Amino acid sequence: MRKLDKLVLGAFVGPFILTFLVVVFILLMQHMLKYFDDIIGKDLGGDVIGQLLFYFAIFMTPVAMPLAVLLSSLIAFGNLGEHFELTAIKASGISLLRTLQPIFFFVLLLTGVAFYANNYLVPRAALEAYSLLYDIKQKKPALELREGAFYNGIPDISIKVNKKFQDDPDALKEIIVYDHRKNDGNKEVTVADSGRMSTILNERYLKFELFNGYNYTEGATNEREMTGPKAVQNESLTRSKFARSEIVFDLSSYDLKRTDKKWFEGNRIMRNLGELDQDIDSIQGEVLQQNTYHYSYKPTHFEFFRKRDTVYLPQEIYNHKLAHDSAEYKRTKGGAIDDNYRPDVSMTPYGPQPANPYALRKPVVFSLDNSDSVAMAAVDQLYEREPRLEEIQGATNMARQIKSYLENTNASIEMYGKELAVFEIQWHKILASSLACVAMFLIGAPLGAIIKRGGLGVPFLVSILFFIVYYLLSMQGEKLAKQGTISAIVGVWAADFILFIIGLFFLRQARIDARLFESDFYSVTFDKVKRAFKARKTKMSPEVRA
Secondary structure: OHHHHHHHHHHHHHHHHHHHHHHHHHHHHHHHHHHHHHHOOOOOOHHHHHHHHHHHHHHOHHHHHHHHHHHHHHHHHHHHHHOOHHHHHHHOOOOHHHHHHHHHHHHHHHHHHHHHHHHHHHHHHHHHHHHHHHHHHHOOOOOOOOEOOEEOOOOOEEEEEEEEOOOOOOEEEEEEEEEOOOOOOOOEEEEEEEEEEEEEOOOOEEEEEEEEEEEEEEEOOHHHHHHOOOOOOOOEEEEEEEEEEEEEEEOHHHOOOOOOHHHOOOOHHHOOHHHHHHHHHHHHHHHHHHHHHHHHOHHHHOOOOOOOOOOOOOHHHHHHHHHOOHHHHHHOOOOOOOOOOOOOEEEEOOEEEEOOOOOOOOOOOOOOOOOOHHHHHHHHHHHHOOOOHHHHHHHHHHHHHHHHHHHHHHHHHHHHHHHHHHHHHHHHHHHHHHHHHHHHHHHHHHHHHHHOOOOOOHHHHHHHHHHHHHHHHHHHHHHHHHHOOOOHHHHHHHHHHHHHHHHHHHHHHHHOOOOOOOHHHHHHHHHHHHHHHHHHHHHOOHHHHO
16 A cells, blocks of 8 residues: 555655746746836846745745645646546555545645745745835836936936947937936036946946036125125126036946834735734724724713613623723622623613613603793793894704714724725634645545546646636635625635535546546436436326316
């Protein structure tokens, strides 16, 4: 049996390593194409490009590993079936399930590795990759002078070159340089007939070597500077001719500046399960806090409406308020909250409500003695009087304020709800993408045994088909979960559950040597159905129909 295990593992491990590297490369190239315009022309070093590719390659592993397991399983068992090795194994009395065991345990090990990568390596790689990509996007493009156009990439400097030479890229013709470093307009201009451009000191500085030109400097006289801008004085113009001149510009603004990674750590794809638990708990606390404010403002907003009503806090808001109320915390000797505790129920105009001490308003009973005719007359007069304009305007403004507050509160709760769904989806994705390896194996191995075709042809097409199904189910489930149509658990785990069902179906068909991909199988099935209908029709006599 050990020889059998070695044979099966050997048929799987080699294709898995190869397909995993190929899938990572394909996904990496497809992902990098989105940022090609942001990277090209930035004069980035090989080390920066290598880091970016390395981090994004790790970031692709959650998608690449299930696809590699599916493709390698198809190839391995397709080769075994094509060379009649599976037939020989079954003929010797070894079942298909026993043949799948060594690869199954190996896939379980891969699932553990995938979980470790998804939970620890991928968030760290995403942080490094996207922070580096952000800095690359902020970096200025490489210095490139175009003929007949001003180049303003160097701060406070404008350069125009009318002609460049293909044989000698450093040689320039008809150069104009405007120096704006004094923030005084175009008052310092250098014009040269020709020149050469080069970088010095490890490309930190740009040096222009100019020939046969003039320096023009326009500025105020000393007398004007002393008397002030209101005095009417003539400005001076200085022109100096040179046969050769050198100008050096600082290129530090072209360096790649790294941003502190703490500004990116809050993104969900850069968090592991423990950090996501903390984020989810914080968002849930914010939602409860918003609801607490919502309930606590009821006496202020509805001061006269239903004065006798008592509105009680829901249990989860009551627990949240109890946990954050220091006085009640001391009163309960530690503030321990029992989630299973259900306080006594009292009747209110809204039906049974828990009688907790955080009722927003206790019933207020107003009574008026009927014998007090003066008071009764005053009340009648108050209700019969027409409201004044300022009273109507005040009531309208109060209603608008209440409406605005309620809309803002509901918008905040809705925003926190969407954010909570996003973090819950990411939490479940870390687990679901790991277990997807097992689901893909349950599809790939039995399907390879049924197809009995090795190589990269048919297995590649079949694996792409199921991967597209998995990808579409995952994307649609996440979309519905973000919209709140379904829960995050259903949206994320639906794809894995459906693939598990499909895998178990293929496993059953492989155990009975079903020929799902042969035309004879469907012809025989169709004939059986046809004969069944005929037999049923024959049994139905005219008397039975009557």
